[in-house]
Amino acid sequence: MADLLPLPEGLERALVVVAHPDDRECGGSGAVAWWTAQGREVVHLIRASADRPRWGSRAVRRYRRREG
Numbered sequence: 001m002a003d004l005l006p007l008p009e010g011l012e013r014a015l016v017v018v019a020h021p022d023d024r025e026c027g028g029s030g031a032v033a034w035w036t037a038q039g040r041e042v043v044h045l046i047r048a049s050a051d052r053p054r055w056g057s058r059a060v061r062r063y064r065r066r067e068g
Contacts, residue, residue, distance in 0.1 A: 013041045020048050 014035055018024050023052065024044060033062050 011040070013043065015043050015045060017045045017047065019046075021046050 015030075016028055018027070018030060018041060024046075035042055
């Protein structure tokens with residue numbers, strides 16, 4: 001974790017914005033773990049569209065047929 005850039009001095013909170021829930025684990029989990037270990041507050045904002053079905057399911061095939 002020594003390669004991570006530190007948060008600026010005096011910064012006590014961070015907002016992690018990701019498109020999908022697993023993006024936190026795949027991309028920034030090390031930084032989040034480091035910041036929280038330093039006592040910083042980290043808030044997550046996940047912007048995933050729940051109104052669209054998961055790819056590969058029967059619901060997706062129906063969705064694609066409707067879309068044309």
